[in-house]
Amino acid sequence: MSSITMRLREGTTGAVAERDAEFAWFFRTEYEAVVRTMYLIVHDREQARDIAQDAFVQLFTRWRRISQYERPEAWVRRVGIRMAVRAVRRERLRPRLERELDVASLPKPVDVDVLQAVRRLPAAQRAAVVLFYFFEDRPVSEVAQILSCPEVTAKVYLHRARKRLAALLGERETEEIEDVS
């Protein structure tokens, strides 16, 4: 049993206990999706977990305020994605051989080709693709908001990323990006 659960059962009283319980509930609901999103950007399981946890630590320290937001999950994702994009940029400075994806260690049924292709994208394009295709089909406007860039920039990221991915994966670009909003 987790210590936070124990503390709650032991009867930590008042508003703090209530806030802790709310945070624990939120964490259980959102954590896995955040870790997966981070993984699709950084392509490293341990690093994805570290980044997700760092983002949740930041959320915990501001939980009283952020929990009042309409969508606290968007806040924690935004924080996590910024960290992930920074991590990818740092990672790209490392020698190429060092940063090749360890395909053998991946469990099935991972789409290795897609992962490898996404990995060749610059950090911002990678984040835009993950947000647009994986993260609950977010509209471009929200992708832009999370990436802290204008909507037109997010569209450019997606356009360039799709072009590159189509070439790498041997797929046809069938249609232009449609905003799902």
Add this chain to the structure above:
Amino acid sequence: MSLDRRLKEGLERSSSAIEERSMDHALDGVVARGRRWRRARRVAAGTLAVAAVMAAVVIAPKALDAIRGLRESRPASPQELLRQIAGTYTIEVDQSAGAIESFEMAGMWTVSLLRSGEMEITPPPAFLRTWDQPTGDVFTLAAGTLRANAFGQLCADSIGTYMWTLRDDRLSLAPLTEDCEARKALFTASTWVRQRE
């Protein structure tokens, strides 16, 4: 298969490469780190507050002194000096030899130094029995010096220059240049005491 579908399905499948091993473990880690971070922030804020209070206690008096020192070291304007010195003073003149005796000056004198630069002198009755009421007396102030023409009728309109110091409503005058014995006798007989209005 379209590119969009390939990407959507590929990313969805690939995200399963990461399975969270223990949600409770992760939650405990996050909460513990969050609490440590909060504590560190509180300690830092507390340290800053203490430092600010210490700085206020130690530095503020010195800063005030420095400001006061700056104000004091700045030469005062003639208007400021007049404002400082203005008031009604009483001077007790004891009977003694020399000018005091010959001019019959013994007794209580009252001198009003006005902000206009006029000097109103009220002699004791004994003086007025022999001499006229002093009139038309004026004074000017510069940093540290007072010039006055008091007793012009006795001293051929001469002007005397004195160093002046005023502390706690007590005015002291020390002659620098003075030809008039009567004025010197009055100005230096004793410390002038300013009357509270």
